Amino acid sequence: MPPIRWHIVVFLAPAVLVYSAVMIFPLFNTLRLALYSEVDQTRIFVGMENFRTLFFDPIWSTQFWNALGNNLWFFVIHMLVQNPIGVALAAVLSHPRLRFAALYRSAIFIPTILSFVIVGFAWKLILSPIWGIAPTMLDAVGLKFLFAPWLGKEEYALTTLALISVWQFVGIPMMLIYAALLSIPEEILEAGEVDGITGTSAFWKIKLPLILPSIGIISILTFVGNFNAFDLIYAAQGALAGPDFSTDILGTFMYRTFFGFQLQLGDPHMGSAIAGGMFAIILIGVCIYLFGIQTRMRRYQL
């Protein structure tokens, strides 16, 4: 019998203990909480009742599907705007003849390290119809008619917030793709040049296939980040995610239910049920990516 290698257990123990205490235990306890309800100050076990209410009681389900739909749109905007722009910026930045690349790189990345509260507040002021610089700037170029109180209109508010979030986080895909582009060896590109593949076609035919795995990772990070999002909406629109719940995403819906809002008292059990739903959605999404997409992606040995 081989000797038990105790040092492995000892070295793993701190990380496992801390991770279990602050991540695993709260996660499972939240899921457990979703199976209870409170009647007359006592907690009783109700099984899947909270989930049944959430999905089939029209009062709850309309809110849930509304939040989920908004969340999907939030994600779609990020995928369609943030990630292509990130890739394009990285491609431009990695161009060897670009001057001041380091300056642009830092400038584009800086919003990422700002707090949501600052970003939400700053953009609210920029877009404010009363004090904001957006209406004034549009006025200066004669396009004042294009201005609308975007954050206050049901039809624009969510898209506006998604674009603000894109502005904040476009630095992350840019950095990851930039790193991936830098790791492509010169010889491959030179070999392509010998075969007559240069400029843009070098990007589409050589670089893009090589950075696809990175784009996959970015997509999954965006997915998880968007479905966990809460801060920006809360900072800009408050817990009621106005106007008329048009910016309500799963995070704000969960917060409002769990902690209560104004005269609405908090309901930790229904709140946990929503949190459980969010967890399931993210888990399914990540699984689809891991087993459906990543395993089929062609990888090239560099």
Add this chain to the structure above:
Amino acid sequence: MIRNTLKLALISTALTATGAIAQDVTITIESWRNDDLALWQDKIIPAFEAENPGIKVKFTPSAPTEYNAVLNSKLEAGSAGDIITCRPFDASLALFEAGHLADLDDMAAMSNFSDVAKSAWQTDDGSASFCVPMASVIHGFIYNKDAFAEVGVEVPNTEAEFFAALEAFKADGTYIPMAMGTNDQWEAATMGYNNIGPNYWKGEEGRRALIAGDQKLTDEAWTAPYETLAKWGAYLGDGYEAQTYPDSQNLFTLGRAAIYPAGSWEISGFNAQADFEMGAFKPPVQNAGDTCYISDHTDIGIGMNAATANPEAAKTFLAWVGSPEFASIFGNALPGFFPLSNEPVTLEDPLAKEIVGWRGECESTIRSTYQILSRGTPNLENDTWGASVAAIKGTSTAAELGAKLQDGLASWYAPHQ
């Protein structure tokens, strides 16, 4: 010998140290009134500490919209302060039923308050009181006297005069007729619907009938205010859809707007910010000479955390809050929060005096959604915010809004089923 002296010295320091701890009790107040931080620290707390040596008071407010959530979590976790500022009705009732607020019926100071004043912090049957009533706020409209003089508009009494005044300001163009936005939603319901509404549903009469199930939210009395709100949209500033509550306050105090749909709690802030003379008028009535109704909403009470480590000090503080002396300090330090104690308090601020004078001319009521009706899901108060915004923006008609709110209420409230 040296060792003995040392021992003695150690013992005596230990004794004085424990003595100091026993004497100086610090009690902490939870509140949502972060706007009043300076007033508590400079006026109210020093007055109490001067009279009660040995008790130190700390005022630790959180943001109004987060207060309920923060307080509930703190109470659950056992980290809440000794004194709890009480929201009216169900939020506090739930805290009492969960055992977080102490029963205060045996406190002598409670006899300084009328039953109406206490009603916001009692069990439904009135058998137990758990917060000392502190203040109420009155709704109405605050206006810029200079603007009215400049444009030549009379202070309106009836609804027709009110809209004529708004129209005059709009035609003149110098001032935004009315400063209110719909971004934060609650102003539309609180300063809109529940401000003008009591004139339609006849104050307490309609409110009680709604609770009893004799009137419905689809009735004329309850939908008509939405029809009136729908006419407001045209007179609010450009881009009011994204205008926040602080935006509205600033627009008015900078002198860019003529009328501000208000709660009296704005007075002290406006006094500090505005450099023009302000006046106030009541929610307009339909015809001259009609009985007027005002929302005189019991808004703040103060109670004791049942789990406090310093119940004696906390009770001393609450008894002081119930005294006429506190009412006088508070009413004058915070003009616009009108004390509820039976003892009449003389107010010095002219604007506050004007508003509190309406109590004599009009019938008082409280906000329609606060007692009992916001107990279930969907929450009637929160839905009223959305409905009032939709009315102002014109995205739904008054009849649709009434029907939606009635359906929501009927889904859980037995007297309406």
